[in-house]
Amino acid sequence: MGEIWPLFPAAIFLSFFFLLVLIELFTISLTKTNVFPTLEPAVEILKNGEFHNALLNTLAFVAIGTPLELFAGLFAALLVYNSYWGKSFVRTIFVIPFAFPGLVIATLLFILFDSQGGFANHLFQGQYWLFPKIIDHDVAWRGSKYLALSVSMLGKVWRDMPISMLIILSGLNSIEPELIDAAKTMGAGFRVRLQRIILPLIFPAMTTVLLLRSVEMWKEFIFPYILAGNYPLLGTLIEKLYGFGSDPGEAAVVALVLVGLTILTLVVIVEITGRIKRVLVNSGVNSK
């Protein structure tokens, strides 16, 4: 035991703050104007229509954004993996978005998707070479729930795609090249190799992406905060309740809901991917 004392400062620091967060979060969520304990904040928030909206919006944000990031990462990783030319160059370019702070990208989208004279409006009205005309008039990108949250998601997926890509790429790189060659000599074309060899073998990496990215999606704050101020997700709702509403109790309840949903999502993903994996390994065994 005497050997491990160098660990203590970090251990104390982390456990102190972790316990503080847990205890305070519960305490605050059970407090209303100095009355403790009371379920009033919880009851209030459950009746609050804004909370319902935020919950549904966030659910949609997670349900669409997580797979989107997985596919974006998978697509980019496959492009790098199958590089005919300049593999490390392509990879470096694909990592660039990750080098920008989220706030910067959100600001950039704020500029580009301005409702009047924004670059996006000009682009989508077909005013530039090669780009097709999609809309007739200027669109108020921040004036509609769907548009505002879509732009937020676009920013989020764009910026975080490299993380998914790198995780999947490391999965791909750990596949022995001879396995792919063997599949070729057995008559497997690109699609069969992808479906039957590559995807099953990078399944653990894809599971990791789903787990990490779903957590990120649930707690997303910066993009909706800048780009969808009027249409809160759970994260931005917490800020709104804590700051403007000056209602820390309700903010804490939402924060707890967010934690609960995050854990629930992780459990569900582990469960589902576990089943898929079992099916993958056993596929074909059943036919005696």
Next chain:
Amino acid sequence: MADLVLKNIKKSYGNHSVIHDLDLHIKSGEFVTLLGPSGCGKTTLLRMIAGLEKIDSGELWIGGKPMQGLPAQKRPIGMVFQSYALFPHMNVKNNITFGLKIQKMEEHAIFSKLDWVIPLLGLEGLENRLPKEISGGQRQRVALARALVLDPEVLLLDEPLSNLDAALRELAMEELKRIHSEVGKTIIYVSHNQAEAMSMSQRIAVLNKGNLEQYAEPMRLYDAPATRFTAEFIGSPMANSFSSTLGIYNGLPVVHTPLGFLRLAEGFPVEAVNSGTRAVRVCIRPQDIHLTRKRELHFWCTVFNVTPVFVETPGDRNLVIAKTSSGETVRFFVNRLEPIVIGKPVEVFVDASHIHLFDESTNTNILGGFR
């Protein structure tokens, strides 16, 4: 007929030329080994035949069809990799049926294939195991089964035995020979182990630094090596090798070596000795030098004296390392019970038909042009 023909095959990686200009004709049903030291381009050649590596120039024909531009998955080949490359997420049966399922073969046909190949390779009872749950030898047999069920015209094997221990290796070699005789496929086998190659193949292609040194039956490689490289590479330990000159002695062709004058074989073309000073390299295998022991020797044998300096005991025979009077080292085998005294000269002889002569500048067999 699934003859495999390689014509003027060339391959380089960047500036580094790996296969220079290679011609090879492999007959249908033949068991041919590509033999050569590490890095000589065996794997590269095999991968080019399989379509996994681009051929820079030249032609490749299998069964009378040109293979240029055909990707690996469309070539009539099966391949077993050095690492076996079994799919780790599929059990033995799914590994074996992978290629059949791609061909959309009907279920009952797949079953009859399995019923044929599983007993053939002794894989009964392992069908539902994952590759990590079976032994190295079993993995090798699964890899072979997986290639065999696809009924390829040519089977390519890249050192499939190199991961096995000596005993298992022996067994697997027997197995391979049996399977070859049962299925009668053309097999191209890669090895850098000459004993393995000699015992298994009908013909051996000896490769060195991307060149084909000789392509012949095992015994012919041994008895009539076409190049100095083949003479020294085939057989173990390495052949004795001396730089020498050809000449005529008493009207008979001889070679002047550090061992003295050695008589050359009956019928040695005198034209080959056109000048009395032609520089040659003499190779004599340690197996071809014997103690005289007052034996009756026929006319074509030459006797000379050497002084043993060391005796090695590699197995059933003793290897004597001796010096000639001029200080050159000679190695030869003697019976294990033969009393050899270090430092006491012994009388040995060599039969002229076992003397291999190579041109010092081209390293090719002097007799190459005359046989």
Next chain:
Amino acid sequence: MSYIDRDEIGKRIVWAICVIVMIIGIIAPIYLLIKYSISDPSTMNTGGRPIPLWPNRPTFDIFLYLFRDREFWGVVSNSAIIATLTVLLTSLLSIPAGYVLARYNFPLKRFFLILLISVRLFPDISSVIPIATFFVRANLHSSFISVVLAHTLLSLPYVIFMATTAFEFVPKDIEEQARVIGANRVTIFTRILVPMVFPSLIAGAIYTFLLSWDEFIFAHFLLDTGGQIQTLTLYLNKNLSFSPPQNVLAAISVCLSVPVMVFTFVVQRYMVSGVVSGAVK
């Protein structure tokens, strides 16, 4: 005779198109950000005509203005101070911890690792409320120390993990050898181990610096409510709400990004293996 079949050529074309589209999708926004930061007013307010792809009159005026602005420098130095202090505190806590985790097995190790993962995965937007409340009560609100502590909490689990991995790569023999020669533990640690894992520690330090430099949520909750201290992210956010000309926003964004980009490419290799192994464990 051609050695590349038609399928192959088709595949290459598809690959090239996909890569080019991806590269445009990645580079174009960044190009636009830089373009906006050097745009003159006539480039931004075009009155309905398409915004030019290159500024009519490129100008560095905004940057010059920012660089002459005392408030801007104050904000930059605040961000830098907070980030530096966070790096120091994180290193101080994580290096010894990483060493212990790499070298010893002890009963509570699992427990500690679970704590690390929990802290790392806990949503920051959820933990910010109790932490802000705590600092208000402790009278540390709107202070450097509160933000530094909060940022350390964010960076610590990951950097401990990086340090552990780095120490695991140092063979135990080296340490034992040094001990045989007669070096004591502190000497071994500072003279032998730390230099050997230095690259990883630098990577961890850069990661921490950038995390703090970029961080918005904790800075917002801890500093934005009536205090004097502002960081660069808060400064950008404040400017957003004033809706200034777009080139001002873009120029501040560029300033915020430059260190991140530089460092990210310096440590890309470490970050990559770190992100991946951190994700798997």
